[in-house]
Amino acid sequence: MALASGVRFAERALLRPWALLRGTTLGRTEPAAGGGGDGARRFGSQRVLVEPDAASGVAVMKLRNPPVNALSLELLTELVISLEKLENDKTFRGVILTSDCPRVFCAGLDLTEICGRNPAHCAEYWKAMQELWLRTYLSSLVLVAAINGACPAGGCIIALSCDCRVLADNPKYRIGLNETLLGIIAPFWLKDTYVNTIGHRASEQALQLGSLFPPAEALQVGLVDQVVPEDQVQSTALSEMARWLAVPDHARQLTKNMMRKATADRLLRQRDADTQNFVSFVCRDSIQKSLQAYLEKLRQRKG
Numbered sequence: 001m002a003l004a005s006g007v008r009f010a011e012r013a014l015l016r017p018w019a020l021l022r023g024t025t026l027g028r029t030e031p032a033a034g035g036g037g038d039g040a041r042r043f044g045s046q047r048v049l050v051e052p053d054a055a056s057g058v059a060v061m062k063l064r065n066p067p068v069n070a071l072s073l074e075l076l077t078e079l080v081i082s083l084e085k086l087e088n089d090k091t092f093r094g095v096i097l098t099s100d101c102p103r104v105f106c107a108g109l110d111l112t113e114i115c116g117r118n119p120a121h122c123a124e125y126w127k128a129m130q131e132l133w134l135r136t137y138l139s140s141l142v143l144v145a146a147i148n149g150a151c152p153a154g155g156c157i158i159a160l161s162c163d164c165r166v167l168a169d170n171p172k173y174r175i176g177l178n179e180t181l182l183g184i185i186a187p188f189w190l191k192d193t194y195v196n197t198i199g200h201r202a203s204e205q206a207l208q209l210g211s212l213f214p215p216a217e218a219l220q221v222g223l224v225d226q227v228v229p230e231d232q233v234q235s236t237a238l239s240e241m242a243r244w245l246a247v248p249d250h251a252r253q254l255t256k257n258m259m260r261k262a263t264a265d266r267l268l269r270q271r272d273a274d275t276q277n278f279v280s281f282v283c284r285d286s287i288q289k290s291l292q293a294y295l296e297k298l299r300q301r302k303g
């Protein structure tokens, strides 16, 4: 009975795939460095590199949308499709999510996708963001974030949707939801994800202040589970993965579903309204001006 409802829930979360693969090259397969059999072949797309290890049942999924892994529509789409491919392949039980770009895990929303764009594009973009969150938050796989770079806003949300987070100990690699500093507001499902991770009071403070936490503080507040030297992020993520995979899948998956269902259901019930809210908010002249100003500041602060 519990299993059946878990499966039904997962099915409901599998919403429509998009036919929007502008400029993507999905499904490419190539031998991983070092060669080997099927278990060592990597696949993926232009912006998501997947290194599967069939023997351990773990795949490493690397975001590679240089320079900062901003969440473009293409990257969001390719992430969802790569994750779905692994979910549908019973060989795999866990995914380590990390960055292929130096110094940045993910810079969050690609601001060029919502600056100077028409409402239809903003709506399409936001639906893709919702989809990625639903897929990661409800994934039946164990997801471990190996955070090897800066992790603001949308990047933080991807990390928080994983089951476990390992952050590299570098003061430049800050993590948090800094939306208010851009003059925008985290929607309720980002807020809920934050609250579920670090509690209400800490979220209230951090969200209003737009706090980006350096590693030691991120660990203290509970945003990440481990902080380790940069060269140990991958190996620590693998050890964490082993700990999570030691639990029988069905028990872990149903427990995860029990813990996360209400939060995900809240978005599933209000998905259209959330999209309309996002579009009408970001398309306001005043918000467009602050986003443009923020983007300009980013472009000018080089060096």
Ligand SMILES: CCCCCC/C=C\CC(=O)SCCNC(=O)CCNC(=O)[C@H](O)C(C)(C)COP(=O)(O)OP(=O)(O)OC[C@H]1O[C@@H](n2cnc3c(N)ncnc32)[C@H](O)[C@@H]1OP(=O)(O)O
Binding pocket: 067, 068, 070, 103, 104, 106, 107, 108, 109, 110, 111, 112, 150, 152, 153, 154, 155, 178, 179, 182, 184, 185, 186, 187, 190, 277, 278, 281, 282, 295, 298, 299, 300, 302
């Ligand atoms: C109802 C409203 C709902 C709102 C929903 C809110 C949900 C999520 C919100 C977001 O995710 S908004 C995005 C927030 N992200 C940030 O504030 C991060 C901004 N970026 C940085 O702080 C830094 O770039 C970095 C990630 C720390 C990396 O620093 P680094 O020095 O390595 O690189 P830069 O020189 O700063 O940047 C290189 C290049 O990338 C461009 N860029 C950076 N971030 C973004 C971005 N988020 N979107 C688009 N483009 C970005 C930056 O402008 C530079 O471009 P060029 O000058 O090379 O053209």
